[in-house]
Structures are given as structure tokens and as C-alpha cells.
Amino acid sequence: MSEKKEYEYGPVATNENGAEVDAVRFNTESNGVTILSQNTMVSQQNHNSQPGDKKFLYLAACAANLAAFTCGQAFGWTSPEIPILKSNGTENPLGQPINPSQEGWIGSFLPLGAMLGPFAAGMVADSLGRKKTLLVGTTPFLATFLLGALGGSVNMYYLSRFLAGLAVGCIFTVLPMYIGEISDNETRGQLGSFMQLFIVVGLLFSYALGPYLPFATFNYICLGIPVVFLIYFFMRIPESPYFLVLSGNCEAAIDSLVKLRSKSRDSVQKEIEEIKLAVDDATTNKKSFFDIFKERSLTMALVISVSLVALQQFSGINIVLFYAQDIFTNAGVSLAPEICTILIGIVQVIASGVTPMLVERKGKRFLLLLSAVGMAISQGALGYFFYVKDGGNDVSNLSWLPVASLVLYIIAYCLGFGPLPWAVMGELFPGEIKAAASTVTASGCWLLGFLITKYFNVVTELIGTGGSFGFFAACCLFAAGFVWKCVPETSGKSVQEILDILGGNTKA
Incomplete structure (x- = not known):
């Protein structure tokens, strides 16, 4: 698989006789091209520097x-x-x-x-x-x-x-x-x-x-x-300029970029040419989902992608988000359940705002590991609380534990296993296979979300609330082991570099 190149400029333009010319730009009246003189090209280069x-x-x-x-x-x-x-x-x-x-x-x-x-x-x-x-x-x-x-x-x-x-x-x-x-x-x-x-x-x-x-x-x-x-x-x-080029409407793509970049038409020509190259490359090399299994590196990429979103669901996130108020009510915490839920929401907003800054400094693999360990500790503590409570013991001196556990869980989730499985998925697959892989991964994620949410109450009746959260804690520990063993650091690497690692051609 060839690495997709980032072009500094568009393709070399030629006239109808095949001779190279200085530059091209789209003609708004004829949908053809207009040959630019050297002076015009210099003028366009000045436009391209427009911030x-x-x-x-x-x-x-x-x-x-x-x-x-x-x-x-x-x-x-x-x-x-x-x-x-x-x-x-x-x-x-x-x-x-x-x-x-x-x-x-x-x-x-x-x-x-x-x-x-x-x-x-x-x-x-x-x-x-x-x-x-x-x-x-x-x-x-x-x-x-x-x-x-x-x-x-x-x-x-x-x-x-x-x-x-x-x-x-x-x-x-x-x-x-x-x-x-x-x-x-x-x-x-x-x-x-x-x-x-x-x-x-x-x-x-x-x-x-x-x-x-x-x-x-x-x-x-x-x-x-x-x-x-x-x-x-x-x-x-406006519509995505990439889609407009894909659909053959280059004039509308230019208009879209002009609006999005707040630049002149001449100054977006270079970016339009780059988009055209990307569209041509993706169209030429387009693959089906089953092509993934023809290469070891792509198969490993799919295993990692699906596993990360599956472990995201098995961390118990949908149970926490959908039933937060019920969890606090059942725990009998001293604060009103709705107040505790609002507190969780505030913590989630703050943690989500911090995550992008940490990703740049620490990388995705480290944050996924930290997230999995933090969620395991918090879900384990919540499971312990309900185990003690459901056993008929006095938990008044532990009334703080459910709130503290879920606050820690939300922070840990937002730092890693909330946003990063989707970010990693976007970096594992080349453009020609990304849409198919993303669709299967997302659907698999929500299938597990459905099963866990639907049968949580049934499982809880069988093994107790403490046992259910204990199961989620065990899944989070498994997630930490999986990340440690199987997930390479993807930050700062091209798709081809990541695939070479997954294919065993280079070390992480």
C-alpha cells in the first residue's frame, strides 16, 4: 500500500498540445481552465499567502x-x-x-x-x-x-x-x-x-x-x-468542499472554500487542487469492507478499532449516562440525586475541555491506559459500595463514595475511552477503506450499547448491583491490558507508518 503524499502544489498544468504551463485556475464562466501569465501567477502566489x-x-x-x-x-x-x-x-x-x-x-x-x-x-x-x-x-x-x-x-x-x-x-x-x-x-x-x-x-x-x-x-x-x-x-x-469536488461541482467547491476561509477566489486555488488530488486518489483506490481481511495490518486495525469501542461500552458508560439519577437514588446519597447528576455533568464538560490539550502532550496510548485504570478503580469502588449496601450493612459513613466514584469515572472516561477510540479509528485506516470500516465499527459499538442497556436490569437482578459494577471494573482492567499489549501510539504518525507497525514491518 503506498503512502498518500501531501502535495505542496497542484499537478503540473498543460495546454491542449501537452506543453507545460505556469499555472491553472478555474474559469467561472466556462468550467474550463484559464492559462495564467507569469505576472498573474506571481499575483496568485501573493493571494495564496493571504491569511x-x-x-x-x-x-x-x-x-x-x-x-x-x-x-x-x-x-x-x-x-x-x-x-x-x-x-x-x-x-x-x-x-x-x-x-x-x-x-x-x-x-x-x-x-x-x-x-x-x-x-x-x-x-x-x-x-x-x-x-x-x-x-x-x-x-x-x-x-x-x-x-x-x-x-x-x-x-x-x-x-x-x-x-x-x-x-x-x-x-x-x-x-x-x-x-x-x-x-x-x-x-x-x-x-x-x-x-x-x-x-x-x-x-x-x-x-x-x-x-x-x-x-x-x-x-x-x-x-x-x-x-x-x-x-x-x-x-x-456551506457544503463540504471535498464533497462538492467529489460530485464534480468545482465552482461550488471554490465558493464554499471562499466562505469557510474568508479568502479570495484566487487564494483558495491551491487547496482546491489538493482536494482534487485527494478525491482522485480515494476514487481510484476505493476498496470494499472485505478487502480489509486481505492484509494483516488492516485486519489488526479493524480488531483494534472494534475492540476499543466495545471496551468503551463495557466500561458501563451508557448505564451511567442513562441512569445517573437512579444510581444516586438507589445509593441513598445525602445530596439530592438530581444535584449529584448535575455535578457529574459539570465534571464531564470540564474534563472534555481538558482532553485535547493532554492528547498533544501525552499521546493517545498513555491517556487510554490512564483512562482504563481510572475507570476500573471507580467502578470497583462503586461495586463495593453496592455490595456492602445490598448486604444489609450500614453505609451512612460511605455516602460520599458513589459521588466520588462517578466523578472519578467521568473524568477518567472523558480523558481517554470517551473520545479517543473514535480518534484512533480515524487514524488507523486509509481513506479508501475508512468509510466502510467506520460504519462497521460504529454499528458494532451501538449493538453492544443496546445489549448492555437492555439487559442491565436483568443482570443486576441475578448478580446484584454490586456485581454488575464489579463486572464493569473487570472489563476496564481488561481494557488496560489490551491497550498495553495491542494498541500502538498513533499520534504524530502517518496512516502508512501505523499500518507498518500493525503489519509487523516496524516497531512501535
């Missing part, structure tokens, strides 16, 4: 990540709303409490839908476009929160959560693609970290408002964010 203003690029990234914020709202929705649906109070829109099986389905329908979302997104992202796919993929959230506000039967909440899952699976697949394609080399890493940050801010939004607002009111407020996203993103934010 531009990155404000609109950051605005575009923030606008796109309103979709991620809505995902966070959906993740956090169950924490304040499930306790209401389980209550006998007048605030319960069902009029009667749900049973444990219904609770499990409400929690697990989101990851079930998210398992299917990547396949739908993958099929249309290259035909419909990144922007339109994000718009279409976010639309189910409108029905999600409307059903949440109006739902009078448990089946409507099942449908609501399933639709939320479809949207989540689509957004998790297409949003990183869109952000990566609109970013420049200087901002790609920073803008790529926005998704995790917006998700946890959305979680905090649900944690902070859900317990204190009427059921319907909270859902109507949640509905407002995707509405704002759909309107603003559709009207103001």
Missing part, C-alpha cells in the same frame, strides 16, 4: 455541532425522565408507573436505532452530500421530542427513543466527516474535539433542566435546539 479570518470556520463548526448537542440532550433525557415515568405522581404522563422491562426498552431503543443509523448515513453521504445528510439525519429529533411531549403510551416513548437513535447513528457517522473536510490543517484537531464537548454540554442541559421542569415543557425546550440547527445550518453554512 484569511477563521471566525466563520469556527462558527460553521459550532453550528454543525448543534447536532452533537442534540445527541447529548437525547443521551441525558432518560436520567431525569425515567424516574418520572416510574412514579405514581400526577407528573407521570402515562398515568401509571412503567415496569422494569419497559424501563429497559426505553433505555435501550436509542442504541438499537443508533446501530442502524451509520448504515443509512453511509449510503447517502456520498450521494446526497454531508450537509444534506446531516440535515436529514437530525430531522428525527423533531419527532423524538414531540413524541416525548405528547406521548400518552409507552409505545410512543419506544418510538421516540428509536428515532433518536437513528439520528444519533447518522450524526456520529457524518459529523466528524463534515468537520474534517471543512477544517484546514491548523484547526482540524481542535475543531474535531468540538463534538465531544458539545455532546457533554447537551447532557448537562438535560441533567440541569429535566428534573425541575414539567415533562412536556422539558421536551418542548429540547425541541428548540434541533429547530435552530436545521434553520441556521441550512441557510448559512
Whole structure:
């Protein structure tokens, strides 16, 4: 496999007789090329040095990540709303409490839908476009929160959560693609970290408002964010220039780059040529998913990618996010459960903001190891608390332990196993196979999320709450061993260098 080269300039231009010319630029009237004189080329080189203003690029990234914020709202929705649906109070829109099986389905329908979302997104992202796919993929959230506000039967909440899952699976697949394609080399890493940050801010939004607002009111407020996203993103934010070149619309790609870079048309010509080279390379060398198993390095890359997201799920993250308020209620902590949940949300936002800075200094492998060990300690401590409590012993002197354990767990998760499995996945595969590998990895992740969320209550009845969190702690210890043994450091390495390591050609 040849290493993809980064070209300093575009391909050598020739005239109709095959002779080399100084430079080319797109002609807005004829869609052909215009031969530039030497003086014009010098002028264009001056334009290429134009720094531009990155404000609109950051605005575009923030606008796109309103979709991620809505995902966070959906993740956090169950924490304040499930306790209401389980209550006998007048605030319960069902009029009667749900049973444990219904609770499990409400929690697990989101990851079930998210398992299917990547396949739908993958099929249309290259035909419909990144922007339109994000718009279409976010639309189910409108029905999600409307059903949440109006739902009078448990089946409507099942449908609501399933639709939320479809949207989540689509957004998790297409949003990183869109952000990566609109970013420049200087901002790609920073803008790529926005998704995790917006998700946890959305979680905090649900944690902070859900317990204190009427059921319907909270859902109507949640509905407002995707509405704002759909309107603003559709009207103001351009399509990915990479997709526009891929679809043969180079003029629109230039217009998109002009807007994103806040530069003149001449000054974005070099970047357009680089995008064309990347598109040509990816189109020429495009592979199917099954081609992964023809090379040892790609097979190992898939094993690592799938294993990291699987271990992410087996750390118990969905249980913590979906049922945080219930966990604190069952633990009988001295603080109000909803206050503890808000505290967890705040810690998550802070930790997610720190992670990008630590990645640059310490690397991904170190942070994954630290994350796995920290989660193992915190889940083990939480398991011990519930083991003592469920054994009928007095735990009043340990009332601080559940809060401390989950705070430590959230910090450890956000430092490593939250954002980094997806970042590592993006670095393991070359462009011609990345879409197929990403779709399978994401779907596998959400399949496990569905199974764990659906059957958590069943397993808890068999082995106790302490045993369940003890199992998660053991999985986190296994995750540390897996990272130590199998995962190379990917930071600062090209895709080919990483594949050479995985293929046994060079040492990590």
C-alpha cells in the first residue's frame, strides 16, 4: 500500500498540445481552465499567502455541532425522565408507573436505532452530500421530542427513543466527516474535539433542566435546539468542499472554500487542487469492507478499532449516562440525586475541555491506559459500595463514595475511552477503506450499547448491583491490558507508518 503524499502544489498544468504551463485556475464562466501569465501567477502566489479570518470556520463548526448537542440532550433525557415515568405522581404522563422491562426498552431503543443509523448515513453521504445528510439525519429529533411531549403510551416513548437513535447513528457517522473536510490543517484537531464537548454540554442541559421542569415543557425546550440547527445550518453554512469536488461541482467547491476561509477566489486555488488530488486518489483506490481481511495490518486495525469501542461500552458508560439519577437514588446519597447528576455533568464538560490539550502532550496510548485504570478503580469502588449496601450493612459513613466514584469515572472516561477510540479509528485506516470500516465499527459499538442497556436490569437482578459494577471494573482492567499489549501510539504518525507497525514491518 503506498503512502498518500501531501502535495505542496497542484499537478503540473498543460495546454491542449501537452506543453507545460505556469499555472491553472478555474474559469467561472466556462468550467474550463484559464492559462495564467507569469505576472498573474506571481499575483496568485501573493493571494495564496493571504491569511484569511477563521471566525466563520469556527462558527460553521459550532453550528454543525448543534447536532452533537442534540445527541447529548437525547443521551441525558432518560436520567431525569425515567424516574418520572416510574412514579405514581400526577407528573407521570402515562398515568401509571412503567415496569422494569419497559424501563429497559426505553433505555435501550436509542442504541438499537443508533446501530442502524451509520448504515443509512453511509449510503447517502456520498450521494446526497454531508450537509444534506446531516440535515436529514437530525430531522428525527423533531419527532423524538414531540413524541416525548405528547406521548400518552409507552409505545410512543419506544418510538421516540428509536428515532433518536437513528439520528444519533447518522450524526456520529457524518459529523466528524463534515468537520474534517471543512477544517484546514491548523484547526482540524481542535475543531474535531468540538463534538465531544458539545455532546457533554447537551447532557448537562438535560441533567440541569429535566428534573425541575414539567415533562412536556422539558421536551418542548429540547425541541428548540434541533429547530435552530436545521434553520441556521441550512441557510448559512456551506457544503463540504471535498464533497462538492467529489460530485464534480468545482465552482461550488471554490465558493464554499471562499466562505469557510474568508479568502479570495484566487487564494483558495491551491487547496482546491489538493482536494482534487485527494478525491482522485480515494476514487481510484476505493476498496470494499472485505478487502480489509486481505492484509494483516488492516485486519489488526479493524480488531483494534472494534475492540476499543466495545471496551468503551463495557466500561458501563451508557448505564451511567442513562441512569445517573437512579444510581444516586438507589445509593441513598445525602445530596439530592438530581444535584449529584448535575455535578457529574459539570465534571464531564470540564474534563472534555481538558482532553485535547493532554492528547498533544501525552499521546493517545498513555491517556487510554490512564483512562482504563481510572475507570476500573471507580467502578470497583462503586461495586463495593453496592455490595456492602445490598448486604444489609450500614453505609451512612460511605455516602460520599458513589459521588466520588462517578466523578472519578467521568473524568477518567472523558480523558481517554470517551473520545479517543473514535480518534484512533480515524487514524488507523486509509481513506479508501475508512468509510466502510467506520460504519462497521460504529454499528458494532451501538449493538453492544443496546445489549448492555437492555439487559442491565436483568443482570443486576441475578448478580446484584454490586456485581454488575464489579463486572464493569473487570472489563476496564481488561481494557488496560489490551491497550498495553495491542494498541500502538498513533499520534504524530502517518496512516502508512501505523499500518507498518500493525503489519509487523516496524516497531512501535
